[in-house]
Amino acid sequence: MIYFDHNATTPLRAEVLAAMEPFLKEAYGNPSSVHEAGRVVADGIDEARVSVAAALNVRPDEIHFTSGGTESDNWALKGVMEAEWLRCKTRGTLLTSSAEHHAVLDSAAALERRGFRVDYHAVDGAGLIDVDRLLNTIDKGPKPTLVSLLHANNETGVIQPLVQIGTELRKRGVLFHVDAVQSFGKVDVHPEFLGADLISLSAHKINGPKGSGALYVRSGVEIEPLLHGGGQEAGRRPGTLHAAGIVGLGAATRIAEAGRRVTARRLQSLRDRLQAGLIEAVGDVEIHGGEADRLVQTLSVSFTGVEAEAVLLGLDQLGIAAASGSACTAGQPDPSHVLLAMGVAPRQAASAIRFSLGWGNDEAQVDEVLDVLPPIIARLRAMSVF
Numbered sequence: 001m002i003y004f005d006h007n008a009t010t011p012l013r014a015e016v017l018a019a020m021e022p023f024l025k026e027a028y029g030n031p032s033s034v035h036e037a038g039r040v041v042a043d044g045i046d047e048a049r050v051s052v053a054a055a056l057n058v059r060p061d062e063i064h065f066t067s068g069g070t071e072s073d074n075w076a077l078k079g080v081m082e083a084e085w086l087r088c089k090t091r092g093t094l095l096t097s098s099a100e101h102h103a104v105l106d107s108a109a110a111l112e113r114r115g116f117r118v119d120y121h122a123v124d125g126a127g128l129i130d131v132d133r134l135l136n137t138i139d140k141g142p143k144p145t146l147v148s149l150l151h152a153n154n155e156t157g158v159i160q161p162l163v164q165i166g167t168e169l170r171k172r173g174v175l176f177h178v179d180a181v182q183s184f185g186k187v188d189v190h191p192e193f194l195g196a197d198l199i200s201l202s203a204h205k206i207n208g209p210k211g212s213g214a215l216y217v218r219s220g221v222e223i224e225p226l227l228h229g230g231g232q233e234a235g236r237r238p239g240t241l242h243a244a245g246i247v248g249l250g251a252a253t254r255i256a257e258a259g260r261r262v263t264a265r266r267l268q269s270l271r272d273r274l275q276a277g278l279i280e281a282v283g284d285v286e287i288h289g290g291e292a293d294r295l296v297q298t299l300s301v302s303f304t305g306v307e308a309e310a311v312l313l314g315l316d317q318l319g320i321a322a323a324s325g326s327a328c329t330a331g332q333p334d335p336s337h338v339l340l341a342m343g344v345a346p347r348q349a350a351s352a353i354r355f356s357l358g359w360g361n362d363e364a365q366v367d368e369v370l371d372v373l374p375p376i377i378a379r380l381r382a383m384s385v386f
């Protein structure tokens with residue numbers, strides 16, 4: 001199989017599995033227990049916490065382990081909004097964008113149902129937030145409690161100008177949550193630099209295990225827990241810790257950070273080869289977010305006049321995995337909300353394919369796609385009633 005769907009999930013690296021294995025076998029103690037069996041596991045978790053904290057350049061006690069990006073996003077939004085409500089007895093405003101991941105959009109919708117106000121900010125044709133408009137909205141009031149934005153978009157790879165936004169939000173005393181699920185391990189994600197107060201991460205996007213992630217919460221930020229129970233994670237995220245998953249996140253983080261620059265250079269050259277080859281060999285294609293700063297391994301491209309699902313099926317029959325829209329919405333027939341938010345026409349959005357590259361990909365695989373894809377598109381265009 002040729003796998004070009006790394007923004008959906010990535011394969012587990014052998015070194016990560018090796019780091020996790022003891023915690024699935026002999027190191028089975030409860031990390032909260034005081035005995036040796038528990039302490040061994042607590043030590044493994046501490047090491048992972050230090051690794052994740054080092055990657056973000058923050059204190060280990062600001063890292064809270066979760067079940068992944070979805071939980072981290074839910075917790076950040078609901079936890080901060082609810083904490084302010086409990087403190088002030090008024091329901092505040094959340095500001096986000098209409099091109100966010102569903103983990104944020106659906107958490108925002110849940111908050112709206114509970115009486116909080118949510119403002120959805122538009123993105124431009126390149127997928128970027130208009131910073132001046134965003135700040136204008138904030139300055140005109142009401143001042144939001146929290147702004148939540150993606151660092152890098154999962155569908156297009158577009159990277160938002162967060163340093164500028166975060167700096168301005170900090171001046172205005174507005175809390176800032178960043179969904180860095182796609183950017184962590186690929187570009188610098190330092191809260192101090194980004195001006196972020198909360199950051200969501202997920203292990204399975206960086207060759208770690210599924211069901212493991214973290215939420216960075218800057219010391220001093222008030223956040224209500226989503227779950228209630230034991231005293232784990234300073235009582236903020238109760239539940240017996242998923243030791244193997246956490247150790248896997250730590251190992252995946254160390255590996256991703258160590259090889260980040262070399263990997264980025266290699267993947268950029270592969271992605272650019274794929275993009276240039278498709279433009280030349282297929283014709284009538286539209287690259288989404290191509291004008292913006294993008295994750296170097298992501299390519300979102302519409303093959304005008306053909307339905308994405310038909311292209312994916314054709315590729316799948318040849319053992320090539322890619323995606324249409326984001327993996328989380330793949331079951332839905334609607335065109336990608338991210339592309340629609342960028343002003344892409346619905347039919348063009350319905351013809352968008354996302355190729356997302358990762359450490360296992362090489363030039364031969366890119367060339368294989370460049371060989372087989374143009375005839376698939378030509379065949380589909382010839383019989384198109386789309």
Ligand SMILES: Cc1ncc(COP(=O)(O)O)c(C=O)c1O
Binds near residue numbers: 101153
């Ligand atoms: C940007 C973004 N946020 C959040 C998530 C959800 O993360 P998880 O799959 O770990 O729940 C994803 C997963 O696709 C994502 O791409």
